[in-house]
Amino acid sequence: MIETLFPANDFSLIGIILALPLLGAFVNGIWGRRLGKEAVKLMALAAIGASFVCAIIAFLALDKMVSREHGYQRLTWTAYEWMHTVGGRGAGNVAIDAKFSIDALNAVMMLIVTGVGFLIHLYASSYMGKDKAYWRFFTYLNLFIFSMLVLILGDNLPVLFVGWEGVGLCSYLLIGFWYEGLPNAAAGKKAFIANRIGDFGLICGMFLLVHYTGALDWTGIKNGADILASNPSDYYQIHVWPIGGGTYTGALAFLQPKSPITITAATAIGLALFLGCAGKSAQIPLYVWLPDAMAGPTPVSALIHAATMVTAGIYLVCRLSFVFVLSPFVMTTIVVTGAATAILAATIALVQNDIKKVLAYSTVSQLGFMFVGVGVGAFSAGFFHVFTHAFFKACLFLGAGSVIHAMHGRIHDDVKSQDMRFMGGLKKYMPFTYWTFLTATLAIAGAPLFSGFFSKDEILFKAFVSKSVNPFAEQLSSKAGATVWAPPAWFGQAVFVVMVIAATMTAFYMFRCFFLTFHGNFRGWEVGRASAFRSLPADEEVDHDGDHHHEEEDLTVPGPPPHESPWQMTVPLIVLAAFSFAAGFLNPAPLTHTLPMEHWLQPVFEGTFKIGGGAGPILTRADAQKLEWPLAFGGIAAFAIGTGIAYWMYMMKDGAPARELAAKAPKLHQLLLDKWRIDELYEKTILAAVDALADTMAQVDRYIIDGVLARGSSLLVAALGHILRAFQNGVVHVYALAMVVGLAAFAWHFTTPHPDATMTEASGDYTLEAGPGMGYSFRWDADGDGKADSDFGTQTTVKVHVDPGKSQAVTLEVKNAFGRVGAKRFNLARPEKAKVLDVGTGMMGGQ
C-alpha cells in the first residue's frame, strides 16, 4: 500500500516527515504564548512523534525495496524544481532542485534524528517545565529537528546547505536560549561564528564541485567525480599561490615560491569540504564552540551533541565519500585532525569538574574517533560510531540533566549545581538515573558487548589494517599517470596506538565522572531524614532559567535528599540506555561475520570503492579476519586500564591519588583545567588581530569617514551657504549690482580674443588648426623667427615639419571684431627615435 501511495521516484512521505516538525515550530512559534504549556507540549511532541512514525514507515519501504531489488536503492521526492543553469565548464545542465531522497545512509540518520529527537523532546517537556519561555523552547527544538532533517534528506548540496545553516541558526538560538545571562549569549555567538568559518569552506567546496563536476546533486557529483583525480592534464589541477599571486622582490622574495603549488581538484574540494565538516563537527581548530555550547539547557546539549548537528560533518564525509577517497592527502588530513582532536579533547576531559564539560569534551573526542574511521576509508565503521554514539551520548547528557535537576533541589547556582565536587553518592537517591548512566558509561568506555565497544573497536581495527591511510593511492597514481602522495606505511599502526591511548583516557574520564557523581558520600548538602520534609511544599521543581529569586540557601542546614526525576525524564533514559547496550549487535564485527549494519550501508559506499579503483580499503578478507580478534584486545585493554585506574583512584582511594597528582604537577593540572588555554591563544592571536583591525577601522570611520568626509563636506556646504546667504538680503539694489557686475564680466569675456588651436601629428608633420570665434582673423608665426608670416587673414591652419630631436615654436595671433589681439605660443617638440631600435641596430653592427 505504501508503494502505491508513494512511488519510489515521488516519495512524498518525505515531505510529511519534514513538514511535521516545521508545522510544530510554526504553530508554537506563532500561537505558543497563548496556547499554554500543555498544548505547546502536545503540539511539539505530536509533531516529532508523528514524524518519527513516518520515518519508520519510510525506512521499511526502503528496506522492502532493497530486499527486492539489490544494489543501491533510494526513494526520491522533488518538492519543486528551482533552478537550472549551465555549469561545469559549460558541460551541462546543472539542476538545483528542492529535492530530497532517502537511501541506506540517511535512512539511518533520519531514524536517529527523529527517534532520539523525540525522546529528547519528551525529556525536555518535563525538564523545562518551569521555564517562562516554554513555547519558545519547543519552537526552536522543532525547528532544529526540521533543519537537521533538511540537512540529511537533501538530495543536493544547496539543500543540504540550507539545513546546515538551519541547524547553525537553531543551535545559536538554543545555546543562547537563556539569553539574559551574558555567558550564554556569548556561547551562542561563539558557536555561530566558529560555524561560519566552516561554512565558508563548504561554500568554496560547492563552487569547486559545480565547476569541475558540473553537478551539485549526489548522483551528478558521483558521475562527475571520476574525472577529479584521474585526468593528468592541467585541466583538473589547481595552482595555489600560498600568499596570493603578487610579485614580491627584494627581502620579501622568499615569500613567493618560483612556481605555484599544484594540487588536484579532488584535494582542493576535499580540503574545502572538510573545513566545513570540522566546523560543524567541532574538530581542531574549530572545536572551541562545542564545550561552550553547554550554556544551553541540557536537552539542547543532548540534542546538539548526540544525535544531530555535530554528526553532520561525519555525514557529509560519508555522503561525499567518493570525492574524499580521490585524495589521499585529504584522507590523511582527516585522520590526523580526528586523532589529534580525539586525544586533545580526552586530555582536557580528564580533569574537568563540570559534569557537562566532561561530556562535552568527550563528544569532541568521540567525533575525532569518527573522523579517524571515515578518514581511513572505513566509512561504515565511522558511521556506525555515529549511530551508537547517538544513543549513549544522549543517554549520558540526559542523565547529567537528571542529576542537575536533582541538584537544583537545593543548589540554585547554575555553575555549582553542575559541579561534580558537590555530587557523590547519588546512586542511593536516583536509581534509574544511576543504572542508565552506568550503561551509557560502559558503552562509551568500550566495555565488551556494549555498543561503544563494537563501534570503537571497528574503527581501531580498520585504522590498523588499512594499508596506508588511503588504500587507493596506488590505483590513483596509475590512473593519473603521476605519483599521488601517500602517507607512509606505518601510519595506520601509529594511528591505532594513538587511538588506543585516547580510548584509555575515555574509559578513565568517563568512570571518573561516574564515580564522582554516583558513588562515595553525597557532598552537596546535609541530608536530613526524608520524613521530616514531607510537609514542605515541593520546591524541588526549580525553574532552570537562571532567575535566582531564591535566596542562596545555607547548605549545612539539613535538607531533603536529592530526588529521582519524573517519568518523562526517566523513560527516555531507559530507552536510550537499552539502545546504548544493544545497538552494537547491529554490527558485532569481532563476534560474527554477519554485519547487518555494514551490509545495509554497503551499497552506499560500494560506488566509492569503485571510483577509487580498488576492491576495498582493507586487506584481503581472510587476513583481516585473522587480525580482527587480536586487535580487539587493544580496545578491551583500553577499557580495562582506563576503568581500572579510575576505580583505583576514585573508589578505592577516594580521589586521593588524583589530588596528589594535581599537587605534584599543579601547572600541568591547571593547564588541563584551562583546556590547554586554546581559547586564550585564540584570543591573543586571531581575536586580538581582528580587534586591532576593528579598532583601526573604527578610528578611520570616526575621523576620516565621519570627520572629514561627512562632517567636512557638510561644513563646506554650510560655509558656502553662509557666504551666499549674505547676498540674499532681499535688497533689490544689491541684486541689481550683482547683475551689472555679471554683465560686465560677460562683456569682458566676449570682447577679449581667445586664441587656441588643436594639434595633430603624423611622423613629424604637425598640423595646427585654430579654433573659430566671432569676427576672428588669424595671423601665424610658423617658422619661429618672432615675426608674423603674413597679415591678419582667414588662414586657420598651418603645417609644420619637425625633425626628430628638434623643436620649434609656433605662435598664433587672433584679432577679434573690436580690434583686440591675443596670442598663444605652441612648442612643437619631437622626441628622439625609440631607444630600443637604436640598441638593436647597434648590436647588429657589433656582430
Place this chain on the structure above:
Amino acid sequence: MTPSHYLVLGALLFVIGGVGFLVRRNVLVTLMSIELMLNAVNLTLVTFNRMRPEGMGGQMFAFFLIAAEAAEVAVGLAIVLSMFRIRRTVRSDDADLLRN
C-alpha cells in the same frame, strides 16, 4: 549732428538711468530710472536704424519696447501700491520680506 552724437546721448541717458537705479532708494524713482534706461535703448535702436536704413527693424523694436514699457509700468505701479499698503513706505530697502 551725426548719429554718433545720438549714440553718445543714448549711452549717457543709459548710464544716468543705471546709476539712478542703483543708488536711489525710492521705488518710484527707481521705476523712472528704468524708464530712462529703456528710452536710452529706444533712442539707440532708432539711431542704428538710421545708420542702416535698409530695414525697419530698429523702429519696430522701439515700438515693441514702448509697449513693453507701458505694461511694465502698469505692473510696477501695482507692486508699488501694494507694497505701500503693507509696509507704509516706498523705500526699496524696506522691501526685504523675502529675506526671512
